[in-house]
Amino acid sequence: MRAVKVLSVIFMAVLFSIVTVAGSALAAKTIKLHHLNKDDPFDNPTGAMATVFKSLVEAGTNGSVLVKTFPSGQLGKDKDALQQVKAGVIESGIHSVGGFASVYPLIGILDIPFAFPNISKTYEVFDGPFGKKLAADIEKRTGLHVLGFGDSGGFFQLTNSKHPIHSPADMAGLKIRTMGLDTHKAIITAMGGQPAAISWSEVYTALQTGVADGQMNPIPIIAFAKFQEVQKYLTLSGHLFAPYVWTMNSKFWNSLTDNEKEVVSYAAKSAIVAGRGMGRVIEASDRGLKELSKTMEVNTLTAAEKETFKKAAVPAVKKLIVEKFGADGEELLNAFLKAVQ
Template identity: 55%
Template sequence: MTMFKTFGATLAAALVAGQAFAADVTIRLAHLNPEDPFQSHSGTMAAVFKSLVESNSNGEIEVQLFPNGQLGKDNEVIEQVRTGLVESTISSAGGIAQHYNLVGVFDIPFAFPNIGVASRVISKDSSFGQKFIADLESKTDLKVLGMIDSGGFFAFTNSKKPIESVADMEGLRIRTMTLPTHEAIVSSLGGQPTPLPWAEVYTALQTGVADGQMNPVPIIAFAKFDEVQKYLSITNHVITPYIWSMNADFYNGLSDEHRTLVNWAAEVATESGRAMSRVIEASDRGLPALAAKMEVNVVPPAEQAKFAEAAQPAVRALIEDQYGAEGIEMLDALLASIEEEKGAF
């Protein structure tokens, strides 16, 4: 009870501090990542959204930003949005999973052949995106404003050795999000999944609670994991969504004019975030910077196929076991959308 009161007091203080210059409408937008728009896609999205909404609303809407997990853990902030305490958040799949578990279908390993296909499928406008979002919205109190990849394909880092084959995963304690599908991936490859919330990851790697972790290159870079990890192995084994949501009642209560503004500003901001992820990956803020400090290896296609052979059946079986026919139907819809978008390249 004491911890709950402390958290509540901290949240209340943060929210009140941000209300010094309240406009007619206030949108509090939270996310886990740095505020600097050049460090993370969610920082980019938040900054662009704030700029567009405030400059085009004639001062009628103020957007208050709460980056770096200021309002709590991902799943806690989503709960705040669902209850209306906070208006909006940009969330990882790990946070969303605790409110809508079918987000786990994205974790079927090696399903996406390249980032072009992933960008087209992981979108609120794709055939799968529309189906997925409609189901998510029907089961939560959320309105989805955007869906974007989490910064690129996941890679493994660790402090022990390069991961060049499935055998190299044996016994490695790999931090995962609190996603059963991610735990299944690591287990199927011979590793020991260590699910931890984001706020605890750096310390866990630093102290040896976990040997390694898996994330996209931009996240590895801004989290400064190169300070506590020696090896970076490019496996491109999975790519997950970040989902931008808003309290549905708040969204529906906006005037038609304000709702239109929020919609197009969120769309532009999402595409800006998508582009920033690619820039970070390629720039001295991403892989080149990490390569200067870490030992980097790329797992070749022949070895990737062996990873896929070990991990895909395990994840599909978990989805069927935990989510039943509904989960398999959603997974098959995702795979069909991937096949459909392959034709564009």
């Protein structure tokens, strides 16, 4: 009888612990996180960001906040995912500037060609006072909370299937794929080419079939997209830096406890550092420039050649920004350029 009583007590204790664990699991908050690339931390920057973020959030909150990632655009294009974040259908997304412009067109003020002297300067600008100013303006105009600005893979470089590029004259007649941003189109036009706005999922086929002659992207993106299979020439122009914008639904952010907010915030910052590091590693490793140079003819613009492109492109893009965005755009542009300098 005593044994039965003891077993009953043990059974009730086990049952209580199961119920408690199940209750905790049900009570956990979940961050559904959208990004456009593979969920592989060694394949691409957003894969590294998502993986590090999930690990740090779940460990740091002791499981009170869980992260479920939706890679490779499973939830749709960036502009679709952005609307889902705004509506609270999902809680967070890591977005390209092309997609982000659908809710915040002013992101185009970042598209001044040849603005940054080196990659480390981009981190100073987006982690510093200007980054905070930009995040605050985004929240004010869109209602989205900004977790930070990631690295999409470094500076944009040019590829094409026709010939090497050394001057604006070499761009004449080349159809270059861009995001659907007016500023990106203006850059290509001013540099002598013909912009062709094509969605990311269609770029490889467009290059393969000749719908576009070339495109512009950072080295890691060129490599993991395997553009070397359909492009012959790579020009290291370093003419543009386009950050990822990492957002979170504001209502969900406000539902977090102070401790959870702290964990989510530092997890995002750490994840952004991881993404930057992975971009640099891919760029410098056998998977980056070295791999591309096996099948592509690579040339680097000289300082004088860069200056020729810069003189052609910068005034055109500045003019477009002021005309399109007015006083607000000009004020934000000046703040950006001041931060760079």
